[in-house]
Amino acid sequence: MAAARGKTIIEVTVVGPDRKGVVADITNFIFRNGGNIEKINQNVVRGLFGMQLEASFAEIDRKQLDDGLKQLSKKLSMEIKVHYQEPDRLQNVAIFVSKEPHCLAKLLEAKKKGEIKANIPVVIGSDTTLKPMADEVGIPFHAVAHIDQAEAENKILQLIDQYNIDLIVLARYMRILTPNFVWRYPNRIINIHPSLLPAFPGAYAYVQAYERGAKIVGCTAHFVTEDLDQGPIISQESFKVSKGDTLDTIKKKGQEMEAATLLEAVRLYLENKLEVYWGKVYVKDDERTKK
Amino acid sequence: MAAARGKTIIEVTVVGPDRKGVVADITNFIFRNGGNIEKINQNVVRGLFGMQLEASFAEIDRKQLDDGLKQLSKKLSMEIKVHYQEPDRLQNVAIFVSKEPHCLAKLLEAKKKGEIKANIPVVIGSDTTLKPMADEVGIPFHAVAHIDQAEAENKILQLIDQYNIDLIVLARYMRILTPNFVWRYPNRIINIHPSLLPAFPGAYAYVQAYERGAKIVGCTAHFVTEDLDQGPIISQESFKVSKGDTLDTIKKKGQEMEAATLLEAVRLYLENKLEVYWGKVYVKDDERTKK
Amino acid sequence: MAAARGKTIIEVTVVGPDRKGVVADITNFIFRNGGNIEKINQNVVRGLFGMQLEASFAEIDRKQLDDGLKQLSKKLSMEIKVHYQEPDRLQNVAIFVSKEPHCLAKLLEAKKKGEIKANIPVVIGSDTTLKPMADEVGIPFHAVAHIDQAEAENKILQLIDQYNIDLIVLARYMRILTPNFVWRYPNRIINIHPSLLPAFPGAYAYVQAYERGAKIVGCTAHFVTEDLDQGPIISQESFKVSKGDTLDTIKKKGQEMEAATLLEAVRLYLENKLEVYWGKVYVKDDERTKK
Amino acid sequence: MAAARGKTIIEVTVVGPDRKGVVADITNFIFRNGGNIEKINQNVVRGLFGMQLEASFAEIDRKQLDDGLKQLSKKLSMEIKVHYQEPDRLQNVAIFVSKEPHCLAKLLEAKKKGEIKANIPVVIGSDTTLKPMADEVGIPFHAVAHIDQAEAENKILQLIDQYNIDLIVLARYMRILTPNFVWRYPNRIINIHPSLLPAFPGAYAYVQAYERGAKIVGCTAHFVTEDLDQGPIISQESFKVSKGDTLDTIKKKGQEMEAATLLEAVRLYLENKLEVYWGKVYVKDDERTKK
Incomplete structure (x- = not known):
C-alpha cells in the first residue's frame, strides 16, 4: 500500500468468468507499460475469476494505461478497474448501514468534529431506517434491498463508481458481500464485527x-x-464481563465499543497508517509516516 | 456443585468398556439408597464408556453406599468412584507441570502467603525440570513421562488416589489427557490456556x-x-498488543498473565464460588455464598 | 430401541425452558412407577432444555403413567410426551417435502407396491408445489410456510399430534428444524442428504x-x-463421476440415488431393523430380527 | 500443466525467508527473457515465502535462464529452482514409505509388469522396515528418520536433487511435509489417503x-x-461396509483399494493425463492427449 518516493502505485482489479490466459495478458501489459508487479493475487470461486495486482511505475501515462486496460477488458471479456493510490488527496468514503445507528452516528460526529478528514459523499442502507440521520447532515442516502443479491450488488457497484469511492465502511451493515464485490476493493472495505475475532464469527x-x-x-x-470475518485485523477493543451483566447490558456496552473501534480503524486508514502484508495489518508509527 | 443445606451431595463416576445396562443399574442403585439424581451425563469415545452422576441425599450411609458401589463395580466390570462434596474440608490440590515454572511459582507463592487455602500434597511433572521448586517447599514431586499415554495416566491415577486429591491444576502441563482420565474428575481439573478461548485453541x-x-x-x-480447550471458562484476562511488541515480548507478558489468571481460578474454586451448569461457569457472588 | 421379550419400552421426551430439578423429578417418577432407565440424554441450547429418556417396564399401567406425567408436566412447566414402542403396530409416517418430487414419488410408489408397510396419513410441504402428488393418492396435504420458524414448527407439531405420527421422513424438505422440534422425536426423524456425510454438509x-x-x-x-447433518447414518449410496459428467448430470443421477437410499432407510426402520447406540446405527440382520 | 505445441513450459519455485520485491524481480526476469506468465501463486507461512510460477516460452535459452536465476537467487537470498516440463522424457519417480508394504508392493509390481512407464531410482523410508522390498529389485533405499523435521526434509531434498526426481509418490508415508518441502514440488507430489476426502482427514x-x-x-x-489432506483430488475408490465388517476387515479391504487407487493416479500422471486448474484435477481424455 505504501509507495516509495516519487513512484506511482496503481492497483488493478480484474473480475469475470474464469478463462485461461488472463494472468499472462495482464502481467504482460503491465510490463510493456513500464510497471513492476509488486503484489499479485488470484482466486476462483464458483467459476468467477478475481485478480488483484499492485504495480509501481517510475513514470506513468495514465491516459495510455487507462485506454490499454479498456481494450484488454474488451478482449478478455473481463471487468478491469484501475485505482491510483493518491493518499494525499482527500479520500471519498461510503458508509454502508442497516438498522443500527450507533456506528453511523459516531462516524458522522467524528467528521463534524474534524476527527477524521474525508469526504462522505454517500450513505447506502439495506433499508431506509437510517435515512433521517444522513438527511440531517445533507448526505445522499440510497436504500438498496438485498432481495436479489447479484442485482443489489450491481446497483451498489454503480453507486460506488458514481461517487468515486476510495473506501467503503460497513457500519453494522449486516449483509454478506460476495467475492464479485469484495475482489474489486482489496483492503478498501472496513467492517466492524462484534467479537474478538477469530472467536465467534x-x-x-x-x-x-x-x-x-x-x-x-x-x-x-x-x-x-x-472469507467471512477472516480478513486482516485492524483494531480490537474489549471489556470484562461483570457479574451483573446480562446479554442486554453486554450488547449495549458492546455497541459503544464497536463505534469507537470502527472509528479508530477508519482514522488509521485515512491517515495512511495501515499497511497490509500477507493478511496481517501493520500500523505504521508516526516516525515512518512522517518520512 | 452446590448443596442445599443439610443435604449430602455425592458425585459418582463410572468408567469402563461400554456395555449395556450400566445406566439402569447405577441409577437404580442411587434410588434404592434414597438418593435423588440431580445431574447425569454419559459419553462413549472409542468404545470407552464414561458416566458422571450427581446425586443428593437427605440422609446417607456412607459405608453402605461405598460397599454397594464396590459390588456394582465388580458386577459391571466398571471402575466406579464416589466423591463426597465437602467444601468445608481443606481441599487437596495436585499441581501438574511440565517445563514452564511461572504458574507453579505463582501457586506456591500464593499458598505461602495464605492467598489460597488448600493442601498441596503433590506436584506431578512430565519430566524433572521443576522438581527443585517442589523440593524447596518440601512437596513430593513425581515425574511421569508420557511415552505410553495409557501407562502414564494409570500411574498418575494411582498418585491421585494415594494423595486423596480433590482438585487437579494443570499449570502449563502441556499434555493432553484422555477421556479415561478426564471423566473421573468432572469439573475438578483446571487448566490455563494462553489465548482468549474459543480463539486459538x-x-x-x-x-x-x-x-x-x-x-x-x-x-x-x-x-x-x-473436548480439548473447550471446557467451561472460569476466568479470562487480556492485554493490548503494542506497536513494539514481538512474539517474544507477547509471550513474556502472557506468562505473567497466565499465572495470575490460573491463581484466580483456583482461588474461586477453593472458596466454593464456582457453579458449573450446562458447560457454563457461574461465579457466585458473596451474597449468595453467605446464604 | 429394541425390547427384550415381554417388556414394554417407553420413550419420554421433556422440552421446556431450562430449570433445575427436572432430571431428579423425571427419573424419580420412572422409578416409583417400576421402570428401569435404559438411556438418558439431556441438552440445553439457548436456554431450552431437552431430555430424552428410554425406560423399560416389566409391567406397566399406561393410564397411571400418562396421568402422572401430565401432572409432572404441569408442576415443572415442561412439555412431556411419552411414546410407547409398539413395533408390531402399523406405524404412522409423515412425509415432509419442499419442491423436489423425486423422493416423495419413490415413497408413494413403494407404498403402493407394498414395498413398505406403513400408513402415510399426511404430507407436509413448505409450500404447495407437491400438493397434486398427495392429492392423487388421497393423502391430506398441509402447506406450512417457514416465515416465522417457531410458529411454523408449532403448527407442524400440532399436525404430528393430530395424525399420531410415529416416524417423520424428510424427503428433501430443505428446512432446518430447531432443537425444540428435533428433541421430541429422538431417532424418529429420517433425512436424506445429497453427499457422503460427513463430507459436504x-x-x-x-x-x-x-x-x-x-x-x-x-x-x-x-x-x-x-446437530445439522451430523445425526446417525442409516444408509449411504454412491456413484463414480464420469469424464462427461457436468454438475447437471451429477445432480440428476444423484436425485435417483437419493430416492432409493431414503426408501431403503425407511424400509429398514419400518421393519424394525435399526438400532441406534451412541450415535451409530446398527442394522440388525435377519437372524437377530427373528429372535 | 499442458503446453501448446512447440512451446516450452517451465515451472519456477522460489522459497525463502519472506522479503519484499521478490514478486517484482522474478516476474520481471521472466518477461525480460521472453516468457509469458501462465500461472503464479504465492504464500507465506510463519515467515517463509513460497512462490510457484509457470511460464511459457516460444524460444528458450536454458543456459541463460539457469544462469540468470542463479544470480537472482543469490541477490534475493532465495532458493530458486526451475523445472522444465518434458512429458516425453521418461520421468524419475521417488517413492516415500513408512511401515506399510501394500502400496510400495503394488507400484513395484506395476513397474515390473510394464503397467507404468517410469524410472524408480530411489525409495525413501521413514525407517528401514521396507528396505528389503527395495533391495530385492535393486532400487537404492534411504532411511531418513523424522526426529528433527527440518533436518530430515533437508536430507530428503538433497536426495531428490541427487536422483533428479520429477514425481514424488507418498505410498503410506505417514509423515507430514512442511510448506518448505511441498512448495518446491507443486502438483508433483501424490499422496494416498484412506478416506473419501474431504471426509475423515x-x-x-x-x-x-x-x-x-x-x-x-x-x-x-x-x-x-x-494444506493437509486438502490437495486436488486425482482418483477415488470406495466399497460398501457389510454387516459382518469389523474395523480390521475394513482396514484390510481398504489397503488393497489404496494400492490400486494410488497406482491409477500415478499411471494417469505418467501418461500426462492430469491437468490441475484452481485446485481441481481434470483428467484429459484420450482424444485430447493425442492432439
Whole structure:
C-alpha cells in the first residue's frame, strides 16, 4: 500500500468468468507499460475469476494505461478497474448501514468534529431506517434491498463508481458481500464485527459469547475479504464481563465499543497508517509516516 | 456443585468398556439408597464408556453406599468412584507441570502467603525440570513421562488416589489427557490456556495470535473436559498488543498473565464460588455464598 | 430401541425452558412407577432444555403413567410426551417435502407396491408445489410456510399430534428444524442428504462436490439430531463421476440415488431393523430380527 | 500443466525467508527473457515465502535462464529452482514409505509388469522396515528418520536433487511435509489417503469412519499442498461396509483399494493425463492427449 518516493502505485482489479490466459495478458501489459508487479493475487470461486495486482511505475501515462486496460477488458471479456493510490488527496468514503445507528452516528460526529478528514459523499442502507440521520447532515442516502443479491450488488457497484469511492465502511451493515464485490476493493472495505475475532464469527457473536460464558467480550475492525470475518485485523477493543451483566447490558456496552473501534480503524486508514502484508495489518508509527 | 443445606451431595463416576445396562443399574442403585439424581451425563469415545452422576441425599450411609458401589463395580466390570462434596474440608490440590515454572511459582507463592487455602500434597511433572521448586517447599514431586499415554495416566491415577486429591491444576502441563482420565474428575481439573478461548485453541496459541495480527492477546482458565480447550471458562484476562511488541515480548507478558489468571481460578474454586451448569461457569457472588 | 421379550419400552421426551430439578423429578417418577432407565440424554441450547429418556417396564399401567406425567408436566412447566414402542403396530409416517418430487414419488410408489408397510396419513410441504402428488393418492396435504420458524414448527407439531405420527421422513424438505422440534422425536426423524456425510454438509452438497473435484459422489440417509447433518447414518449410496459428467448430470443421477437410499432407510426402520447406540446405527440382520 | 505445441513450459519455485520485491524481480526476469506468465501463486507461512510460477516460452535459452536465476537467487537470498516440463522424457519417480508394504508392493509390481512407464531410482523410508522390498529389485533405499523435521526434509531434498526426481509418490508415508518441502514440488507430489476426502482427514481415517458408522468407505489419491489432506483430488475408490465388517476387515479391504487407487493416479500422471486448474484435477481424455 505504501509507495516509495516519487513512484506511482496503481492497483488493478480484474473480475469475470474464469478463462485461461488472463494472468499472462495482464502481467504482460503491465510490463510493456513500464510497471513492476509488486503484489499479485488470484482466486476462483464458483467459476468467477478475481485478480488483484499492485504495480509501481517510475513514470506513468495514465491516459495510455487507462485506454490499454479498456481494450484488454474488451478482449478478455473481463471487468478491469484501475485505482491510483493518491493518499494525499482527500479520500471519498461510503458508509454502508442497516438498522443500527450507533456506528453511523459516531462516524458522522467524528467528521463534524474534524476527527477524521474525508469526504462522505454517500450513505447506502439495506433499508431506509437510517435515512433521517444522513438527511440531517445533507448526505445522499440510497436504500438498496438485498432481495436479489447479484442485482443489489450491481446497483451498489454503480453507486460506488458514481461517487468515486476510495473506501467503503460497513457500519453494522449486516449483509454478506460476495467475492464479485469484495475482489474489486482489496483492503478498501472496513467492517466492524462484534467479537474478538477469530472467536465467534458469524451473525450471533454476542449471544455466542454470552452462552459460552466468555469473561472478556470485544469487537474487531478488519478489512473484508472473500472469507467471512477472516480478513486482516485492524483494531480490537474489549471489556470484562461483570457479574451483573446480562446479554442486554453486554450488547449495549458492546455497541459503544464497536463505534469507537470502527472509528479508530477508519482514522488509521485515512491517515495512511495501515499497511497490509500477507493478511496481517501493520500500523505504521508516526516516525515512518512522517518520512 | 452446590448443596442445599443439610443435604449430602455425592458425585459418582463410572468408567469402563461400554456395555449395556450400566445406566439402569447405577441409577437404580442411587434410588434404592434414597438418593435423588440431580445431574447425569454419559459419553462413549472409542468404545470407552464414561458416566458422571450427581446425586443428593437427605440422609446417607456412607459405608453402605461405598460397599454397594464396590459390588456394582465388580458386577459391571466398571471402575466406579464416589466423591463426597465437602467444601468445608481443606481441599487437596495436585499441581501438574511440565517445563514452564511461572504458574507453579505463582501457586506456591500464593499458598505461602495464605492467598489460597488448600493442601498441596503433590506436584506431578512430565519430566524433572521443576522438581527443585517442589523440593524447596518440601512437596513430593513425581515425574511421569508420557511415552505410553495409557501407562502414564494409570500411574498418575494411582498418585491421585494415594494423595486423596480433590482438585487437579494443570499449570502449563502441556499434555493432553484422555477421556479415561478426564471423566473421573468432572469439573475438578483446571487448566490455563494462553489465548482468549474459543480463539486459538491448540499448542501454538501465541504464535497464531501473533501471525493473525490479533491486537488483543489473552488467556483462559477453564475446567477440562474430553473436548480439548473447550471446557467451561472460569476466568479470562487480556492485554493490548503494542506497536513494539514481538512474539517474544507477547509471550513474556502472557506468562505473567497466565499465572495470575490460573491463581484466580483456583482461588474461586477453593472458596466454593464456582457453579458449573450446562458447560457454563457461574461465579457466585458473596451474597449468595453467605446464604 | 429394541425390547427384550415381554417388556414394554417407553420413550419420554421433556422440552421446556431450562430449570433445575427436572432430571431428579423425571427419573424419580420412572422409578416409583417400576421402570428401569435404559438411556438418558439431556441438552440445553439457548436456554431450552431437552431430555430424552428410554425406560423399560416389566409391567406397566399406561393410564397411571400418562396421568402422572401430565401432572409432572404441569408442576415443572415442561412439555412431556411419552411414546410407547409398539413395533408390531402399523406405524404412522409423515412425509415432509419442499419442491423436489423425486423422493416423495419413490415413497408413494413403494407404498403402493407394498414395498413398505406403513400408513402415510399426511404430507407436509413448505409450500404447495407437491400438493397434486398427495392429492392423487388421497393423502391430506398441509402447506406450512417457514416465515416465522417457531410458529411454523408449532403448527407442524400440532399436525404430528393430530395424525399420531410415529416416524417423520424428510424427503428433501430443505428446512432446518430447531432443537425444540428435533428433541421430541429422538431417532424418529429420517433425512436424506445429497453427499457422503460427513463430507459436504449444508445446502450446496452437489455444487461443493463438483467444485472440489470429487470422483465419487453419494448420498446419506440419517436420523436427525440437533446437530445439522451430523445425526446417525442409516444408509449411504454412491456413484463414480464420469469424464462427461457436468454438475447437471451429477445432480440428476444423484436425485435417483437419493430416492432409493431414503426408501431403503425407511424400509429398514419400518421393519424394525435399526438400532441406534451412541450415535451409530446398527442394522440388525435377519437372524437377530427373528429372535 | 499442458503446453501448446512447440512451446516450452517451465515451472519456477522460489522459497525463502519472506522479503519484499521478490514478486517484482522474478516476474520481471521472466518477461525480460521472453516468457509469458501462465500461472503464479504465492504464500507465506510463519515467515517463509513460497512462490510457484509457470511460464511459457516460444524460444528458450536454458543456459541463460539457469544462469540468470542463479544470480537472482543469490541477490534475493532465495532458493530458486526451475523445472522444465518434458512429458516425453521418461520421468524419475521417488517413492516415500513408512511401515506399510501394500502400496510400495503394488507400484513395484506395476513397474515390473510394464503397467507404468517410469524410472524408480530411489525409495525413501521413514525407517528401514521396507528396505528389503527395495533391495530385492535393486532400487537404492534411504532411511531418513523424522526426529528433527527440518533436518530430515533437508536430507530428503538433497536426495531428490541427487536422483533428479520429477514425481514424488507418498505410498503410506505417514509423515507430514512442511510448506518448505511441498512448495518446491507443486502438483508433483501424490499422496494416498484412506478416506473419501474431504471426509475423515487426518491420521485415523478408518477408525473415524468405523466409529461414525459410515456405510461407504473409500480412499483418495491427491496432489499434496501445504494444506493437509486438502490437495486436488486425482482418483477415488470406495466399497460398501457389510454387516459382518469389523474395523480390521475394513482396514484390510481398504489397503488393497489404496494400492490400486494410488497406482491409477500415478499411471494417469505418467501418461500426462492430469491437468490441475484452481485446485481441481481434470483428467484429459484420450482424444485430447493425442492432439
